[in-house]
Each structure stands twice: as structure tokens, then as C-alpha cells.
Ligand SMILES: O=c1[nH]cnc2c1ncn2[C@@H]1O[C@H](CO)[C@@H](O)[C@H]1O
């Protein structure tokens with residue numbers, strides 16, 4: 474098992490982090506002040522509202538927790554501050570590259586347009602890149618429960634916003650009631666426009682078909698993908714051969730009840746088979762975690778998961794990142810150097 478001081482020093486990449494689920498307590502309070510919302514709660518009460526409890530029943534109950542912060546994320550200023558705040562926390566985790574995702578349609582309650590919501594987030598990411606030793610990009614999420622006409626409005630954003638920070642698309646939200654096939658045409662249109670696609674899939678018990686459908690639709694990464702463990706040998710081999718990246722998030726995966734016992738959690742089993750597994754927070758606030766804590770958890774659960782193994786999953790994450798070949802090569806080289814230093 475690795476010491477937490479070692480884990481803290483390790484450079485990391487995070488591919489799966491939701492903006493609205495990851496705000497620090499001080500940021501939540503600042504956003505409330507800006508939004509003219511008088512929060513009369515203590516810090517503990519705020520966190521109790523924003524965090525998912527251990528006994529969360531399923532994914533839908535987990536997603537209910539976002540209702541608390543979303544009303545505070547309705548202005549350009551607050552979205553910019555929120556993006557900055559999450560990148561700052563990531564820098565504290567010694568993350569060198571992060572992709573932060575959010576659903577622009579959830580930030581239009583006041584008078585922002587979809588475009589302005591994305592621009593606000595990008596502005597916050599850019600400001601944080603100037604202040605910290607980290608690169609941060611944005612992914613746009615559609616929500617599975619949204620009508621398809623509404624989801625189609627997200628497609629033009631990629632042409633309208635030529636900023637290099639906007640690097641991909643995801644479908645998040647209610648996997649229990651909305652199977653992946655609903656989005657075949659939408660994802661097809663995104664893919665022919667050259668948009669990178671990662672999709673939440675296989676996060677709910679018996680949802681493994683969504684993983685296969687996502688890959689057939691052209692997703693190169695899968696959000697969580699826990700139910701990969703239920704797929705046949707041939708299906709798993711196909712995923713390994715395609716080097717599909719699995720964006721796992723241990724704390725969240727137990728809270729949403731993807732699994733309930735460690736013996737069912739497939740992280741190590743899939744890693745040993747050669748899957749490109751990666752470690753992520755999903756939601757720092759809702760899951761009361763950080764990337765360092767997720768690494769500590771994995772190290773405690775699988776004491777023989779070594780520094781070299783952690784380095785390997787970071788190289789998998791770099792390979793799966795939505796960045797240029799040159800940026801990947803730079804990250805690979807600097808991670809090799811840094812991990813070597815730590816091992817000495
Ligand atoms: O683990 C997850 N599974 C599915 N949807 C999620 C998860 N975490 C967050 N969101 C959803 O994504 C939206 C945009 O960030 C959040 O508002 C939440 O509804």
C-alpha cells in the first residue's frame with residue numbers, strides 16, 4: 474500500500490469530473506452571495522445538502538444532489554468562478570491535465586445562452602491555467618432524460634465556439650430509464666463533425682448493453698463502464714483490442730450502487746486483463762472526495778497495486794485524453810520522469 478505522501482506527489486490526469494458536482498465549500502458560498510441567495514445554513518448543513526449519503530439508493534437519488542448547487546450556476550460570473558475553483562482543486566491533487574464536463578442546458582435559468590454558458594466555463598479554465606501548473610479542457614454533456622430536439626441544439630456549439638478548450642461530448646444523466654440507442658443519430662452527427670465522444674454507460678446494474686452500444690456508436694471512452702464485468706469474453710476482448718478507456722470513479726460507483734461489495738468492483742480484474750482503466754473523482758463535492766482520496770482508496774483495496782501500476786493507468790488516461798499527439802507525448806515524457814524520481 475502506498476503512503477498518502479507518495480500519492481499526493483504523483484502527477485495525475487483526470488478525464489471524468491463534473492463541474493457542478495465538484496465545487497468547494499468556499500466557492501458554493503461565494504456563488505450564493507453573488508446570486509443574492511442568503512444561505513442561512515452552517516457549513517455542515519451545506520455539505521449535507523450537497524453530498525450524497527452512504528445509503529443513497531441508486532443513480533437517480535445520487536443525481537438529486539445536484540439540485541442544490543444548480544440554481545447558483547446561472548450567471549457568466551458564477552460559471553467562470555466555478556470552473557476556476559474546480560481546476561484549483563485539481564491542481565491541489567497534483568493533476569497536470571483535467572477534462573471538466575457540464576451540461577450547458579442546466580445553466581440557462583436566468584438569461585445565459587448555451588454559447589455563453591460554455592464560454593464562461595472556458596474563461597474560468599483559462600484563468601486557472603494561467604495561475605496553476607495544469608492544463609484544463611471542457612466537455613459538453615447532454616442529459617439522457619432530455620428530449621432529442623433539445624439535445625440536438627448542443628451540436629452547433631462545436632462549430633460556433635472555435636476555442637481549443639472545447640474538446641468533446643458526453644451523455645450523462647439517467648441511465649436507468651434511457652438506454653443508449655436513443656442517441657444513435659445525435660452521436661453519429663457529432664462523430665461526422667469530428668467531435669470526440671465519451672459516454673456514461675454501464676453504471677447501473679444490468680446496463681452492460683449500453684457499453685456495447687456506445688462503442689458501436691463511436692465512443693472511444695466509457696464513463697464508468699462498471700458492467701463491462703458482465704460482458705462475454707469476446708466482447709471484452711474487443712474492448713481491450715480497441716483500447717477503450719474506462720473512466721472509473723470508485724466512491725461514486727459505490728454510492729450509485731453500481732456495486733455494493735468490493736468483491737464485485739471490477740477495477741483490478743479489468744486492469745489485470747489489459748483494459749485501459751483510469752481513476753477519476755466524478756464529483757468531488759457530491760462524493761466528498763478528491764483524486765488523491767480515490768488513489769488512496771484503490772491503494773488500500775488492492776495493496777499490491779504499485780507505483781508502476783498507478784503510472785500505467787495515468788499513461789492510459791493520457792492516451793485517452795482529447796489533446797494533440799504532441800501534448801500527449803509531452804505528458805508521457807514528463808510523467809515517466811516524475812514517476813522515476815518518486816520511485817528512487
Ligand atoms: O455519475 C454520473 N452518472 C450520470 N450522470 C451524472 C453523473 N454525475 C453527474 N451526472 C450528471 O451530469 C450533469 C452535468 O454535469 C450533472 O448535473 C448530473 O446530473
Ligand SMILES: [Zn+2]
Pocket residue numbers: 489491645673696755
Ligand atoms: Zn459522471
